[in-house]
Amino acid sequence: MHFNFNSTEPIYLQVASQIEEAIFTRNYAEEEQIPSTTEISRDFHINPATVLKGINLLVSDGLVEKKRGIGMFVAQGAYEKLVKKRRELFYQDKVVQVVAEAKRLQISEEELLDLIKRGF
Structure with missing residues (x-):
């Protein structure tokens, strides 16, 4: 992942679109765990709330599911x-x-x- 901090596109949308692209290209398979909010925010120096906002878009679209205490996973059928x-x-x-x-x-x-x- 890489982010353009000078873009007019908000970072949370960049997070969502990059994870979505990784699912589409099958870099993340169905039922595979995706990087956590903490990992992404730490690795790319992004506010965790911003990362979570992007991931939550994918959750609401049914592409990612949260498994309490375990992490975020690519949803079946994503x-x-x-x-x-x-x-x-x-x-x-x-x-x-x-x-x-x-x-x-x-x-x-x-x-x-x-x-x-x-x-x-």
Whole structure:
């Protein structure tokens, strides 16, 4: 993990997104323990409350679960949830824009599909 303290993105969101990315890339497997709030705050000189705020976002999204007295673990099904979430974001952020631009350029659906196949 590394954090950009000069970024406009809050540190707690950076914590959440980096752990989420590690789950998505399977650096943290389902049911595997993730670094503790204390470890992250100590290693990266971040306030523990800030780290906890980021991790709590993942808990509320169902990606991480707290096991009292043991630690934080990647939740069962977390990878699938992230794939579903990212596919929807891909659709919203990329596909919708590509289709809109294709319409402005008067590219037919068939032509667009041909272009996508060529790019694939």
